[in-house]
Amino acid sequence: MSLSFRVGRLFGIPIRVHLLFLVLVGFLVASAPPGTEIDAVAYLGILFGSVLLHELGHALVARRFGAVIHDVALWPLGGLARMSGMPQRPWPELAVALAGPTMNLGLLLIALLLGVLPDAKGALGREGALASLASVNAALALFNLIPAFPMDGGRALRAILSARFDYLRATETAVRIGRICVVAATSAAVFGPLPFWPIAILGLFLWIQGSIELAQVRAQFGADPISEFFRQAFGSRVVEEALRQQEAPPPPKPKPEEDLGSELENYRGTLDEFFREKRKPS
Numbered sequence: 448m449s450l451s452f453r454v455g456r457l458f459g460i461p462i463r464v465h466l467l468f469l470v471l472v473g474f475l476v477a478s479a480p481p482g483t484e485i486d487a488v489a490y491l492g493i494l495f496g497s498v499l500l501h502e503l504g505h506a507l508v509a510r511r512f513g514a515v516i517h518d519v520a521l522w523p524l525g526g527l528a529r530m531s532g533m534p535q536r537p538w539p540e541l542a543v544a545l546a547g548p549t550m551n552l553g554l555l556l557i558a559l560l561l562g563v564l565p566d567a568k569g570a571l572g573r574e575g576a577l578a579s580l581a582s583v584n585a586a587l588a589l590f591n592l593i594p595a596f597p598m599d600g601g602r603a604l605r606a607i608l609s610a611r612f613d614y615l616r617a618t619e620t621a622v623r624i625g626r627i628c629v630v631a632a633t634s635a636a637v638f639g640p641l642p643f644w645p646i647a648i649l650g651l652f653l654w655i656q657g658s659i660e661l662a663q664v665r666a667q668f669g670a671d672p673i674s675e676f677f678r679q680a681f682g683s684r685v686v687e688e689a690l691r692q693q694e695a696p697p698p699p700k701p702k703p704e705e706d707l708g709s710e711l712e713n714y715r716g717t718l719d720e721f722f723r724e725k726r727k728p729s
């Protein structure tokens with residue numbers, strides 16, 4: 448991630464902070480009413496500390512399932528755990544998606560427990576800190592569970608759908624539901640009684656990120672946009688039937704080396720599978 452720098456390491460995972468995140472924090476502290484700057488810093492510390500632990504929740508559970516965690520970063524729209532090699536199986540994906548909100552629910556529980564313990568109240572200083580910890584984490588857990596793919600709720604939805612349907616169809620459905628959430632939330636935020644533009648910016652980001660991930664899954668499944676259009680318009684069976692009819696007359700055998708390109712073009716699978724099949728002795 449450009450414009451970001453490493454600030455430390457937690458559980459062996461590098462923690463990075465984006466320059467724009469620092470600009471945002473600086474702006475928020477500077478715009479706090481005079482005399483409340485310390486409170487603003489404390490509140491932002493609780494907020495972004497909770498966001499960081501939320502992301503670490505995702506990262507630590509993903510690592511248990513064999514994913515490689517590159518880093519956890521704080522940036523203006525929240526936190527981001529960058530990872531690769533996450534298995535595309537329903538239950539690991541569901542566990543990783545829910546790990547972040549579960550971390551927030553854990554922090555909420557801690558805040559509530561400390562709040563009712565009479566001794567701990569004094570030891571921890573201001574009750575306001577515990578109230579902030581509780582409200583921030585309740586809000587983070589609920590907000591992240593909105594099924595707006597690629598938010599956690601959307602990822603959990605895809606995981607549940609992929610237990611029933613194939614991964615491509617599960618992703619398409621989750622992205623479509625996510626877009627409905629984005630349009631609804633953005634319309635409410637922009638045209639509502641109290642316009643709140645950050646939701647529109649987040650909505651735009653979610654829409655773009657969801658589209659990118661959908662394109663990646665489509666490419667992985669060898670689903671090109673044109674056949675996807677017909678598949679979505681007429682249902683998969685009609686298109687499969689049409690393809691089968693097209694395939695009926697066997698094409699003349701091409702010379703092996705000159706038609707590798709067109710063979711690859713017509714191949715319905717990943718690049719790896721294509722070359723694995725090519726390598727097989729016939």
Ligand SMILES: [Zn+2]
Nearest residue numbers: 547548591599
């Ligand atoms: Zn999350």
